[in-house]
Amino acid sequence: MINRRDFLKATGAVGLFVSFPLSAFQEPEKVPQRPSYPKDFNAYLKIGPDGRVGCFVGKIEMGQGTMTALAVLAAEELDVPLERVDMLMGDTDLCPWDGGTWGSLSVWQFGPVLRGAAAEARAVLVQLASEQLGVPVARLQVREGLVSVAGDPARHVSYGQLVEGRRIERHLQDVKPKPVAQFSLVGKNAPRKDGRPKVTGAARYAADLLPPGTLHACLLRPPAHGARLLSVDVSAAEQMAGIKVIQNGDLVAVLHARPDVARKALGLVRAQFQPSPSTLDDRNIFDHLLKAAPPAKELAARGSIPAGAARVEQRLEATYLNSYVAHAPLEPHTAVAQWDKGRLTVWASTQAPFPLKGQLAQALGLRPQEVRVITPFLGGGFGGKGIAPQALEAARLARLAGTPVQVAWSRQEEFFLDTFRPAALVKIRSGLDKDGRIAFWEHHVYCAGEAEAETVYDIPHQRILASGGWMGGNPPGLHPFGIGPWRAPAANTNVYARESHMDALAARAHLDPLEFRLKHLKNPRMIAVLHAVEKVFGWRPRPGPSGRGFGVACADHRDTLVAAMAEVAVDAKTGEVQVKRVVVAQDMGVVVNPDGARQQMEGCITMGLGYALSEEVRFKDGKVLDENFDTYKIPRFSQVPEIQTILIDNPSLPAQGGGEPAIVVMGALLANAIHDAVGVPMLQLPMTPERIRKAMEARPSA
Amino acid sequence: MAKTITFTLNGNLVSVEADGSRMLAYVLRSDLGLTGTKIGCGEGLCGACTVLLDGEAVRSCSTPLEGVAGKSVLTIEGLERDGVLHPVQEAFLSHGAYQCGFCTPGMILSTVALLQKTPGPDRQRVAEALDGNLCRCGAHVRILAAVEAAAAKGGVR
Numbered sequence: 074m075i076n077r078r079d080f081l082k083a084t085g086a087v088g089l090f091v092s093f094p095l096s097a098f099q100e101p102e103k104v105p106q107r108p109s110y111p112k113d114f115n116a117y118l119k120i121g122p123d124g125r126v127g128c129f130v131g132k133i134e135m136g137q138g139t140m141t142a143l144a145v146l147a148a149e150e151l152d153v154p155l156e157r158v159d160m161l162m163g164d165t166d167l168c169p170w171d172g173g174t175w176g177s178l179s180v181w182q183f184g185p186v187l188r189g190a191a192a193e194a195r196a197v198l199v200q201l202a203s204e205q206l207g208v209p210v211a212r213l214q215v216r217e218g219l220v221s222v223a224g225d226p227a228r229h230v231s232y233g234q235l236v237e238g239r240r241i242e243r244h245l246q247d248v249k250p251k252p253v254a255q256f257s258l259v260g261k262n263a264p265r266k267d268g269r270p271k272v273t274g275a276a277r278y279a280a281d282l283l284p285p286g287t288l289h290a291c292l293l294r295p296p297a298h299g300a301r302l303l304s305v306d307v308s309a310a311e312q313m314a315g316i317k318v319i320q321n322g323d324l325v326a327v328l329h330a331r332p333d334v335a336r337k338a339l340g341l342v343r344a345q346f347q348p349s350p351s352t353l354d355d356r357n358i359f360d361h362l363l364k365a366a367p368p369a370k371e372l373a374a375r376g377s378i379p380a381g382a383a384r385v386e387q388r389l390e391a392t393y394l395n396s397y398v399a400h401a402p403l404e405p406h407t408a409v410a411q412w413d414k415g416r417l418t419v420w421a422s423t424q425a426p427f428p429l430k431g432q433l434a435q436a437l438g439l440r441p442q443e444v445r446v447i448t449p450f451l452g453g454g455f456g457g458k459g460i461a462p463q464a465l466e467a468a469r470l471a472r473l474a475g476t477p478v479q480v481a482w483s484r485q486e487e488f489f490l491d492t493f494r495p496a497a498l499v500k501i502r503s504g505l506d507k508d509g510r511i512a513f514w515e516h517h518v519y520c521a522g523e524a525e526a527e528t529v530y531d532i533p534h535q536r537i538l539a540s541g542g543w544m545g546g547n548p549p550g551l552h553p554f555g556i557g558p559w560r561a562p563a564a565n566t567n568v569y570a571r572e573s574h575m576d577a578l579a580a581r582a583h584l585d586p587l588e589f590r591l592k593h594l595k596n597p598r599m600i601a602v603l604h605a606v607e608k609v610f611g612w613r614p615r616p617g618p619s620g621r622g623f624g625v626a627c628a629d630h631r632d633t634l635v636a637a638m639a640e641v642a643v644d645a646k647t648g649e650v651q652v653k654r655v656v657v658a659q660d661m662g663v664v665v666n667p668d669g670a671r672q673q674m675e676g677c678i679t680m681g682l683g684y685a686l687s688e689e690v691r692f693k694d695g696k697v698l699d700e701n702f703d704t705y706k707i708p709r710f711s712q713v714p715e716i717q718t719i720l721i722d723n724p725s726l727p728a729q730g731g732g733e734p735a736i737v738v739m740g741a742l743l744a745n746a747i748h749d750a751v752g753v754p755m756l757q758l759p760m761t762p763e764r765i766r767k768a769m770e771a772r773p774s775a
Numbered sequence: 776m777a778k779t780i781t782f783t784l785n786g787n788l789v790s791v792e793a794d795g796s797r798m799l800a801y802v803l804r805s806d807l808g809l810t811g812t813k814i815g816c817g818e819g820l821c822g823a824c825t826v827l828l829d830g831e832a833v834r835s836c837s838t839p840l841e842g843v844a845g846k847s848v849l850t851i852e853g854l855e856r857d858g859v860l861h862p863v864q865e866a867f868l869s870h871g872a873y874q875c876g877f878c879t880p881g882m883i884l885s886t887v888a889l890l891q892k893t894p895g896p897d898r899q900r901v902a903e904a905l906d907g908n909l910c911r912c913g914a915h916v917r918i919l920a921a922v923e924a925a926a927a928k929g930g931v932r
Contacts, residue, residue, distance in 0.1 A: 136875030136912045271876030272864040272883060274811020274851030281810035289805075333801035403815040403823055403877040403911050452813070452877030453911045484816040672871055672917065679913030702820040702909060710902035713915040 108170045108427070110183070114190035115240050116169035118147065120198075124218045124233035126151060126158045130187065131171025131427055132179050133163040135402075135451035135458070136676075137732045138669035139179040140266045145665055146184055149258045150191030150250055153218040153232070160266055163426045163448025173425030175459055175558065177631070177730025180665055184728055188250040194241065196248045201235045253663060253724045262668035267450065277449045279407035279422040280481045287409060287477040288317065289332035290470045291339040293325035294486060297695030298554045299349035309341040319473050326470055332481065349695025353553045358496050359394055365551050366519045366540040373527050373537040378502075381513025381534025385504025387581050392500050393570035395521075395740070395758040396689035397493040399699070400559060401707055404452020405487040410467035411477040417468055418445045423461035424454045436465050437472075455680075456558035457491055485700045492557030493690055495543050497521035499570030509582035511593060516571065518542075520551070522563025525737065528571060529629050530593035553695055560677075561733035564630055565684060565740055569758060572626040572741030576617060577754050585614035586745065587625050596629075598660050598723070602636040603627055605658040605719050610638040617749045622653075624746025630734035632726070633661040637678075637738045639714070641746040645769070648762035650686055650747060652712065657735050658719035662726030673731045674718040681739025682708040689759050782843045784809075785853025795841030800824040802840050803850060811851035811880050815909070822908030825881035826850050832888035851880035854887070861932055863887050863925045872921035874912030882908050886922050890930035898923070 111117075119127040128147045134140040144158040161167055163174075171183065195215065202220035203210045206228055214223050221229035253259075270276035295302065302325075307318045310327050316338045317328040327342065329335035353361055382388070408421040417439065423429045426446040434444045451458060463480045471478040482490065497520040506512040513534040518526050522542025528535060541547050543562045559565075579589035587607060594600050603625075606612075612623070622643065627636040637657040643650050655678050664670050687706040691698040699705040718735075744755040753768045781790045784807070791806055803809045803826070812835055815823035819837035826835045827849040828842075854861040860868065863886050873879040882905065889896060889904040896904065901922045910918065 136873075138874070265871060267876065268868045268871075268873070271873045271879050272860065272867045273855050274809075274880045276876050277810070278813070278877065280804075280814070331797075331801060331805050333797055333805075401911055403821060403875065403909065404813070405815070451875060452815075453875040455911070481814075484818070484820075668871060672874065672914070675916050676874060676913035679915050680911065701816055701818055703818075707909060707911060708913070708915070709909065710905045710915055710919065713902070713919070716916050 110171070110186045111169045113244070114194045117187055117190040118151070118194050120232050120236040120238070122233050122236075122238045124153070124157060124231050126153055127161060128158050128187075129161050129168045130183070131163060131165075131168045132183060133174045133424060133426065133448045133451055134267055135174065135424065135454040137179075137673060138265060138666065139174065141263050142180050142665045142669055143184070143187055144266055145258050145263050146180075146188050147191045149256060150188050151195050151218070151232075152215040155258060155263055157218065163446075165426050165430045165444070165446045170427050173428055173459060174454070175424055175456055177561075177732040177734070179730070180728050181631075181730045184665070185250070189248070192250040193245055193248040196245050197241055197243050198232055198235055200243070200245070202230050205230055205235065259663065259665050260667065263666045265669070278404055278452050279409060279420050279449055280404070280479065282409050282420045282449060283479065284409065284411045284477040287479050288328040288330060288474055289335045289479050289481070290326045290328045290467070291335045292466060292480070293339065293342055293344055294489060295346050297346075297349035297351070299351050299695045300346040303345040303347055306343040309343070310338040313338045313341070317474060319470055321469070321473055324466070324469060328470065328474060328478065332479070336483065351553045351695040354693040355396065355689065355691045359498055362496060362520045362551070363498060365548060367547060369517065369538040369540045371536065372523055372539055373535065375532070376513075376534035378513050378515055378534055378536050382504055384506050384512045386507050388502075388504045389574070389578055389581060390500070390502045391574060391577065391754065391756060392498055393573060393756055394498055395496065395566050395569060395684070397496045397556075397692070398559060398684050398688045399488060399491050399493055399690055399705060400455045400457025401487070401491070401705065402451070402453030402455060402457060405482040405484060406458065406461060406463040406490070407479070407481040408461065408464040408467040409477060409479045410464070410471040412471055416443050416445070418447065419464045419468055420447045420449060421461050421464040422451050422458055423448055423464065424451070424456070424458040425461070429461050429464055433465060433468055437468060455560045456562065459558060460492060462490070484702070488690075488700050488705065489697050490555070492555035494559030494562070494565070494684075495520050495552060495556040497566045499566060501570055501574045503574065503578060505578060505582055509584060511578060516567070518563070518567055518570070521566035524561070524563035525567040525628060525630065526563070529596065529599060529627065530575070530590070531595045532593065553692060554697065560680065561630065561737045564628070564733070564737040568626070568628045568737045569740035569744060572628070572738065573744045573748070573754060576745045576748055580617050583616045586617050587612055588614055590625070590627065596634075598634050599627060599629065599636070602634045602658045602660050602721060605721055606636045606638050606656050609658070609717055609719055610656040612638060618752040619749055620752070622746050622750035624742050624744070624749055626738040626741035626745060628734070628737045630737050631730065633659060633729040633731065633734040635659045635734040635738055637735070637742045639742050639746045641743065641750055643747055643750045643765060645751075648765035648769070650743070650760065650762075650765065652682060652714040652743065654715040654717070655742070656717040656719070657738070658721060659731070659734060660721040660723050661729040661731050661734065662723050663728040664720055664722070665728050667720055670720060670731045671718045674735045675716055677733065677735035678716055678739060679708050679713055681736045682712055682743070684759060685740045685743040686759050687761060780840055780844045782845060783847040785849060791840065793840055795839060797840050798836050799826070799838040799840055799843055799848070800835035803835060809850050809852050813877050813880060815877065821878070822881045822885060823878050825884045825908065827884055827888055830888065830891060832885045849884070851884060854883065861887065862928055862930055863890065866921040866925035866928070867918070870917050870921035870924060872914055872917040874914045878908060878910045882910065882918055886925065889922070890926055894930065895926055896922075
């Protein structure tokens with residue numbers, strides 16, 4: 074994001090803020106529990122005398138391209154050039170309320186709000202122009218922020234001249250945003266707004282913002298989850314020059330003007346902890362989860378399982394497992410806190426600045442207006458920065474230290490304190506009738522969550538059950554550490570199980586896995602995405618397992634439909650997998666920025682290689698054993714396959730989210746491709762070389 | 776013990792009064808205010824802190840300050856000249872070879888070092904050279920395309 078002072082200058086917004094209190098745009102303080110998007114378009118848009126448009130949104134940019142996509146929507150509705158829109162995001166003093174940036178919702182859910190605001194602003198501006206030029210609205214046209222008389226373009230007035238940097242007091246009801254057919258920017262590749270600062274190193278992240286006098290704090294952490302502090306000796310650390318030690322309740326921290334010196338001093342703190350009572354580890358966890366999971370909730374039911382089971386010729390039951398995975402954004406959780414006359418300002422790497430503001434106010438006994446959260450660029454989030462406990466740590470320490478304080482978690486802290494994607498199981502019971510059709514299907518997911526547990530296939534007798542999930546409501550001690558949403562929460566697990574099971578059934582039916590899917594699909598959009606990927610991939614039907622290493626999978630992620638095919642090679646001796654190519658087709662309705670959408674698809678495919686093949690959190694007795702990237706293996710260049718992405722043009726559906734859909738198929742896609750290559754189903758993610766070797770050794774023929 | 780260490784930083788001679796065992800990344804960011812160098816793992820495992828030391832790509836989080844005395848350090852801030860981007864920066868920009876941007880300075884500097892040594896690397900050589908630079912967003916295919924495009928245009932200045 075650009076420097077704030079320059080930004081305010083550029084948008085001419087400085088004078089505006091003097092005359093109009095910012096609180097006018099905030100959520101009503103009386104009902105903080107149920108805030109909503111403000112109705113007044115001035116909350117989102119400010120037009121400077123030079124015609125630049127300041128676009129204020131509570132969303133944040135973490136690499137997903139929301140800054141650009143939202144700028145495209147504002148520019149489209151206002152009829153101004155994209156380069157004239159300046160985005161200011163995630164500042165709770167300057168931006169309108171927002172619930173948080175996650176779930177691939179920024180375009181799908183917030184996009185219409187911003188479009189509505191911009192469309193109304195444009196209509197008001199045209200009305201003002203009509204009065205100034207003395208010409209009816211119907212005879213006016215707008216191009217690049219200039220309102221002119223049709224057929225007499227010399228008579229014109231610009232947005233900048235109309236507004237002169239002031240707040241627009243007029244409002245219009247029921248202004249409709251543009252129909253798809255009139256789009257001129259939406260649907261075209263847009264240059265990213267965050268590009269230049271990111272390639273020059275000028276982009277600022279939370280760790281890069283240091284008010285004068287900032288001290289860097291390193292906190293004492295327990296060696297294991299559940300380990301209680303018994304005693305602490307800070308005397309050696311205190312002797313280091315320039316070191317300040319703070320002990321306050323559960324907080325023990327060393328502070329220094331240099332972050333590395335503070336870290337070194339923390340190493341001198343001697344502490345004794347009671348061992349963790351946890352007896353769980355990454356091997357016994359699945360039995361534990363099965364026993365301790367909350368009661369099942371029925372998500373869907375159709376027909377009767379016994380009636381379906383009575384008609385089957387072949388039954389197939391399987392249990393699918395997946396491990397805990399870490400978010401592991403390259404930027405660890407970081408925050409800088411500064412107090413000024415009782416008012417707190419926090420710069421934080423958070424996906425949810427407004428909820429964080431409320432949490433800080435509550436925890437620190439402040440009124441909401443006494444807290445400001447500013448969100449610079451995030452170095453990745455993936456759901457893991459929905460919570461930002463480091464912000465409260467920084468705020469408490471800054472109050473105690475009397476200076477601004479930065480808390481930047483080390484990589485070890487990031488792995489220890491992350492809220493992992495929960496380990497989970499899915500039990501599927503099913504059967505085929507004499508025609509090779511699925512007669513019944515029961516899907517019971519434990520501990521992942523509900524998203525996409527329901528099947529996309531047309532099955533007469535089915536029942537879908539979920540026991541607990543990432544969103545909470547779990548019995549205490551179910552997980553040995555924090556869990557939370559991880560890019561497309563629950564969906565990765567459920568789709569892995571469902572689509573793997575589809576291939577296992579297809580093999581039993583001696584049918585090609587694509588043909589088997591098509592035989593059970595009614596949704597024409599899903600059929601179309603499958604055919605789109607089939608064509609580009611060059612799929613030649615053959616019943617599996619074919620030995621070719623070909624895989625297919627599809628999913629419906631919140632009305633974005635995605636289908637994928639892959640080719641893998643498996644080293645029979647080592648169990649190593651090389652993914653050779655992946656093709657993904659996606660129908661996400663109207664595509665706002667095609668190049669941005671493709672970047673998200675590529676990111677999903679690449680990130681998805683990790684949870685499919687190599688990523689899992691190892692732990693024992695409350696300790697997280699993976700502490701850095703040497704043992705926690707995220708995808709690297711040498712593993713990246715050839716990737717092709719296909720966007721299906723679908724103007725009949727409004728723009729959906731694109732940050733998640735393609736990742737949900739990756740576990741299943743590679744499991745099916747490996748199954749096709751080695752001839753045995755893959756019943757646990759990640760499919761490490763060791764697990765693949767074991768599965769191959771257990772082959773009936775081996 | 777604090778001592779004065781002098782080296783060339785982005786073309787200018789600088790002297791830092793600091794403990795020579797401190798790692799370069801923190802000195803660059805905290806003492807010298809050059810925050811374009813990122814710290815992602817602190818142990819030389821992710822590549823976000825990559826800088827060039829006499830033209831070689833090194834992990835500045837694991838490079839002691841005393842090791843750069845009398846040498847030349849190039850950080851991401853030193854690549855752009857008079858408002859003109861380095862060809863590698865230009866290629867990253869035009870190929871959308873970044874998402875969150877946190878690994879980008881290190882990626883770009885690793886690429887600059889690669890292309891100085893190997894002007895026309897094939898894809899395998901690029902993947903090898905960048906394998907220690909982690910990107911969590913999955914911008915890899917764009918980065919590979921950007922490196923190839925920069926190489927095709929000479930890639931060096």
